[in-house]
Amino acid sequence: MISAIQWIRQGAAAQNPEKFNFDEKEYERITQIAKDRLGDAQFDLNAAQEQAGMDLDSDSESEERDNNIKDDMEMNADDQDDEEDQAQGAQSFMNRKDLAYHANPEEDPYITLKNNEEEEAEEKEELEVLPTDNLLLAAKTEDDVSQLEVYLYERSAENLYVHHDIMLPSFPLCIEWLDFHCGEKAGQEGHGNYVAIGTFEPDIEIWNLDVVDAMIPQTILGQQPGTKNKKRSKKANDKYHVDAVMDMSWNKQHRNFLLSSSSDTTVKLWDLTNSTCVQSYNHHKDKVQSVAWNPVEATAFITGSYDKTINVLDARAPEKTTTWKLQSDVESLVWDPHNPTNFYAATEDGIIQYFDVRQANGSAGGKPLFTLQAHDGAVSALDVNPRIPGCIATGSTDKQVKIWNTTNNKPSMVTSRNFELGHIFSAKFCPDTPLELAISGSNGKVHVWDMSSNAGVRQVYGQ
Known part of the structure; x- marks a missing residue:
């Protein structure tokens, strides 16, 4: 269902929207928001444990320690397998004169997809909002998942489509x-x-x-x-x-x-x-x-x-x-x-x-x-x-x-x-x-x- 909609007048939106930059500062903001939102849930959980008379601290710490040891063992085993596979792969490639082996995958022109100027220009054109376009916001919920859909309305072509969306809590x-x-x-x-x-x-x-x-x-x-x-x-x-x-x-x-x-x-x-x-x-x-x-x-x-x-x-x-x-x-x-x-x-x-x-x-x-x-x-x-x-x-x-x-x-x-x-x-x-x-x-x-x-x-x- 869509519970609310609202128009955005022509010319209000940036013609070329920015891409979200996930840097260390944004990571810290996300972490802080997550901590604040989980605060009430953690408080309720602690209160429920105390009310039920459960003392799970020692058991939880023991279980967590065992799980960490188990995870470390699995990671070490996986790392060892990966090293052996890489060594065998390198050796097999080196025994073949007609094949080239690249220690750095980014140097392989056949398997590495690189963002070039043409792709960036195409993406920029897809996201472009013309001064004659209207944006239309729609608050939507489907299967218990809520999001804000940002529609772009091209009046000349009577075309309405989702430009981008935002997940809601x-x-x-x-x-x-x-x-x-x-x-x-x-x-x-x-x-x-x-x-x-x-x-x-x-x-x-x-x-x-x-x-x-x-x-x-x-x-x-x-x-x-x-x-x-x-x-x-x-x-x-x-x-x-x-x-x-x-x-x-x-x-x-x-x-x-x-x-x-x-x-x-x-x-x-x-x-x-x-x-x-x-x-x-x-x-x-x-x-x-x-x-x-x-x-x-x-x-x-x-x-x-x-x-x-x-x-x-x-x-x-x-x-x-x-x-x-x-x-x-x-x-x-x-x-x-x-x-x-x-x-x-x-x-x-x-x-x-x-x-x-x-x-x-x-x-x-x-x-x-x-x-x-x-x-x-x-x-x-x-x-x-x-x-x-x-x-x-x-x-x-x-x-x-x-x-x-x-x-x-x-x-x-x-x-x-x-x-x-x-x-x-x-x-x-x-x-x-x-x-x-x-x-x-x-x-x-x-x-x-x-x-x-x-x-x-x-x-x-x-x-």
Whole structure:
């Protein structure tokens, strides 16, 4: 299944991605990350052994010593066999005048494959991302193996294929693209091409999408160094998440800020320059499913929770919130870029509602501008067209994808399609082409729908 997708605008990716350089410094980083991630598991194992009254230290040391001796004996025997084989091989070659023996295999032109300039040029061409290409990110899980697939979409040829992928430690729940240098490059001038990934684990991994075959992320938000043999607290706190990360939102105006929401009922504000949590918000009583920065007011954001409430607040004044109470769990929230004081809310009962934050009575949110029964199942996908006012897309567990015209707060369905993608989990409009919609669902496939091919869409929105 594909749980989340996201477009990357044209020109954001490096035209020639770098190959991952595995040096001693990267080896040390991998070792440290592995130690930190194994810390909790080691702590649990030790605790279980102590609880069961097992004292395996002496037995383990004895067994380990025996195994080491056995391994040394086998290695010595193998080395001796290899030396004898090489000597016999060299002798047999030297007895044949028509054959050449190379002590160094790299000197043999017939059996050694060497990377030449032609092969490197061919590989570079295969990885090239043209300024007219879009990248499309897809968080995929198949047979308990999770990965982020980075698709390249060649619009002229309508060709969509996996450019490269990234292995993930756990089931991915959300992804967010970042145009800001992170990790070792944090604070550098210019634009970046990174992705933050939230999973069932409480940590947030940030990867550099301009590096191919990378083995480790650029940085990890919420990772607690030195937790080896020490169990990390599962109680909600102000420094890091302790449960699954449900959603994220990057601030496009203050580019070093990232919001994350979690099943631990908190929302965290991260400073990407030093990968630390600078503020924690605790205004919800159940898992926080959705979070989004306002597109105009740089410090305002919105949150939606399974406690059936929506909150709008200012990052500078977390104690002041405006709250809307709903009849069902919140699935998704999206600000309207064409009316930045308004937002759409999708809920588990298949309803879409449209609110104006100005129509509030003190700390209580006002009535919706309209309420739409959009689907028979939960509305698990919602997006607002960034180029066409009044155009929104919804997807549901009822397997339908629908396009709506919400002009003048009078919603009407433009078209409905079933693309045989299973339960729809994500639908995103392309930022560069207004009538292209990427869709994904439970069957693990990504489909790019050119809506201009639909007569109903052309009739409502023109050519």
